[in-house]
Amino acid sequence: MQTHFTDAQRAAPLIQSAEAELRKCVHCGFCTATCPTYRLTGDELESPRGRIVLIQDLLETEAVPSARTVAHLDHCLSCLSCESTCPSGVSYRRLIDPARELIESRHRRPWSDRALRGLLAWLLTGRRRFAAALRLGRGVRPLLRLAGRAWAPLAALARMVPEAPPADSALAPGVYPAAGREFCRVLLVTGCVQPALAPEIDAATLRLLRRHGCTVVVPAAGGGCCGALPHHLGKAGRAQQLARRNLVAWGEHLAGDAAVDVVLMTASGCGSQLRDYGHLLADDPAARELARRVRDLSQLLLELHARQPLRVIPGRSAGVAVAWQNPCSLQHGLAEKRAPVAVLEACGFEVREPRDAYLCCGSAGTYNLLQPAFATRLGTDKAEALAATGAALAVSANIGCISQLRTQPAALPMLHVAELVDWATGGERPHTWAAEASC
Numbered sequence: 001m002q003t004h005f006t007d008a009q010r011a012a013p014l015i016q017s018a019e020a021e022l023r024k025c026v027h028c029g030f031c032t033a034t035c036p037t038y039r040l041t042g043d044e045l046e047s048p049r050g051r052i053v054l055i056q057d058l059l060e061t062e063a064v065p066s067a068r069t070v071a072h073l074d075h076c077l078s079c080l081s082c083e084s085t086c087p088s089g090v091s092y093r094r095l096i097d098p099a100r101e102l103i104e105s106r107h108r109r110p111w112s113d114r115a116l117r118g119l120l121a122w123l124l125t126g127r128r129r130f131a132a133a134l135r136l137g138r139g140v141r142p143l144l145r146l147a148g149r150a151w152a153p154l155a156a157l158a159r160m161v162p163e164a165p166p167a168d169s170a171l172a173p174g175v176y177p178a179a180g181r182e183f184c185r186v187l188l189v190t191g192c193v194q195p196a197l198a199p200e201i202d203a204a205t206l207r208l209l210r211r212h213g214c215t216v217v218v219p220a221a222g223g224g225c226c227g228a229l230p231h232h233l234g235k236a237g238r239a240q241q242l243a244r245r246n247l248v249a250w251g252e253h254l255a256g257d258a259a260v261d262v263v264l265m266t267a268s269g270c271g272s273q274l275r276d277y278g279h280l281l282a283d284d285p286a287a288r289e290l291a292r293r294v295r296d297l298s299q300l301l302l303e304l305h306a307r308q309p310l311r312v313i314p315g316r317s318a319g320v321a322v323a324w325q326n327p328c329s330l331q332h333g334l335a336e337k338r339a340p341v342a343v344l345e346a347c348g349f350e351v352r353e354p355r356d357a358y359l360c361c362g363s364a365g366t367y368n369l370l371q372p373a374f375a376t377r378l379g380t381d382k383a384e385a386l387a388a389t390g391a392a393l394a395v396s397a398n399i400g401c402i403s404q405l406r407t408q409p410a411a412l413p414m415l416h417v418a419e420l421v422d423w424a425t426g427g428e429r430p431h432t433w434a435a436e437a438s439c
């Protein structure tokens, strides 16, 4: 499509990349078929094609966005299903991200929205404060539920607080040598939200990787949040600040004789953000180098399996049916659709994919807190689709999806790929796997 940016506007790198994407769009509308919000509403302005028109207008005119435009763009999950579908190769993330930044700088939201978004950007990016908030939330859960009747985001937050504290604790920094011959050195970055919500995922990852020839480096405190949550809230400056802090904290592990081969975060939403560091910090070669080494756990496991087959315990996982919930950050953000299924099948599981597997579960970072109406409908649909496969349990690769789906009425037991593969290859049975699940 035609664009009308001025030369002054084109001087900004964000506008240059946005203009390149706008010009690719031919308005064919293929993307509308796989957009969750268009499927829910049937409204063109709740579709990628409609949003692209709104974004073009916003970026070209630099006007103060109307409340209506803001609402349509806020409803977007940034799930990137539209990117996977687009035959013209439009990278929608290069459009929605600058639009969110522009909204953040030009639009004055109601005070309650500003307060909630500010609180989330602060609370969810600090491991210690998020863990403290969870402890507090557990203590005052009945009050949260009561207050949540009047304020939907609070109700959504209350549902996220696990009933009991996790059995494991977050991994201690250090170098954990491979058991036997070393094939690979892995920087395992634990992030901010997952260590508090589900530390068992990284504990399983550590056991699993060491068992299969990886030396695992857990970096000392200093780095942390990947920056995805503030980035999707339109706070790109804060996301860049967090990315720079991580590059400093992890830099010693990326160079020299003991440099790691792979950078891993077991939440695919975080992995997708790390893979984009080269764009987020376009002027920093270290950011590109880090992004080059980022893998999803399933990709790494498939590489290890190709080198030496995974050591599956006979008779343990063979024939156990699992429903695979592919996070949007993995299938659309990292464009990885094959590796997790291949790894689970290599372990002997019978993998069943739910209907409409490309659709988002409604978690999407902070989306389930900020847009609970859409998020609840998407979460309910996804949980029902997983249960309809007839599998005994469901497996995913992102803590956001796991937390969102665990709270749905139709929920199957939800595990992370790391927990299942760890169990299949010699680990303990995951304690979050309900006793009634067959195995």
Ligand code: SF4
Binding pocket: 024, 025, 026, 027, 028, 029, 030, 031, 032, 048, 049, 082, 085, 086, 087, 088, 089, 090
């Ligand atoms: S599918 Fe691609 S080219 Fe077609 S309208 Fe959507 S974004 Fe534009």
Ligand code: SF4
Binding pocket: 034, 035, 036, 037, 038, 046, 047, 048, 051, 075, 076, 077, 078, 079, 080, 081, 082, 083, 092
């Ligand atoms: S990112 Fe997802 S919700 Fe947003 S326009 Fe694309 S498909 Fe629709």
